[in-house]
Amino acid sequence: MRWKNLKERTVYENRWFRVNLADVRLPDGRHLDHYLIRLRPVAVATVVNAANEVLLLWRHRFITDNWGWELAAGVVEDGEDIVAAAAREMEEETGWRPGPLRHLLSVEPSNGLTDARHHIYWAEEAAYVGPPEDEFESDRRAWVPLKLVPDMVARGEVPAANMAAALLLLHHIRLG
Numbered sequence: 001m002r003w004k005n006l007k008e009r010t011v012y013e014n015r016w017f018r019v020n021l022a023d024v025r026l027p028d029g030r031h032l033d034h035y036l037i038r039l040r041p042v043a044v045a046t047v048v049n050a051a052n053e054v055l056l057l058w059r060h061r062f063i064t065d066n067w068g069w070e071l072a073a074g075v076v077e078d079g080e081d082i083v084a085a086a087a088r089e090m091e092e093e094t095g096w097r098p099g100p101l102r103h104l105l106s107v108e109p110s111n112g113l114t115d116a117r118h119h120i121y122w123a124e125e126a127a128y129v130g131p132p133e134d135e136f137e138s139d140r141r142a143w144v145p146l147k148l149v150p151d152m153v154a155r156g157e158v159p160a161a162n163m164a165a166a167l168l169l170l171h172h173i174r175l176g
Contacts, residue, residue: 001027008036016040016075037114043085044073044118044166047098047126052146052174054167055094055126057138061159068159069144069152071120071166072137086121094141095132099125104169109162120166146171 004025012019018038025031047055056069072093076085083101091097101121108117132141149158149171158164 003027003032006031011035035113037116039114039116040075040077041082042073042116042118043076043082043089044071044120044162045086045090045098045101045122046071046166046170047090047096047123048146048170048174049125049143051143053143054146054149054170055090055096056142056144057093058140058142059138064159066159067139068163069157070138070160070163073118082119083121086119090126091129092133093137095128095130096126096141097129098123099127104166107162107165109160118162120162122166122170146174 006023006025008020008022010018010020016039020036020038022034022036023031024034049055055072057072058067059070060067072086072090074085074089074093076082080088083103086101087098098121101123104120104122106117106119108115110116132138144152146167149167152158153164153168158167
């Protein structure tokens with residue numbers, strides 16, 4: 001069953017996102033007004049070192065009033081390459097410059113409401129370049145043993161679905 005987006009109009013817009021109202025035709029011919037959020041792509045990066053530790057950020061999300069472990073992430077600026085954006089975000093938020101980044105996965109974290117795509121990359125090495133430029137992004141940064149990831153996800157310590165998926169995949173790749 002395919003829903004058909006007949007047209008959209010923007011009801012609110014700023015530099016970060018647009019809220020649109022779509023006229024959607026359902027498979028049975030009925031129409032539905034459906035709000036959706038159009039977002040810029042998000043670039044995400046981390047590193048797993050030789051000791052199988054992953055670089056994470058401990059941060060508070062005021063929207064959900066929740067603490068959790070995350071990877072460095074941010075929006076891709078106009079004209080910016082996604083891999084370059086991932087490297088930039090990691091350095092700005094952690095103070096670590098990643099080595100060559102490899103694509104891990106791309107996910108749509110809430111595709112019933114938004115067109116957001118998160119592109120997640122990882123490196124096997126990084127160089128410390130100094131304190132994070134965006135220190136306000138997290139309470140702390142830590143190298144966490146990858147072997148702890150499944151239990152952390154199960155306990156809800158990695159609440160963001162995109163981050164949990166990426167960390168579990170890294171666990172699988174590196175530790176089987």
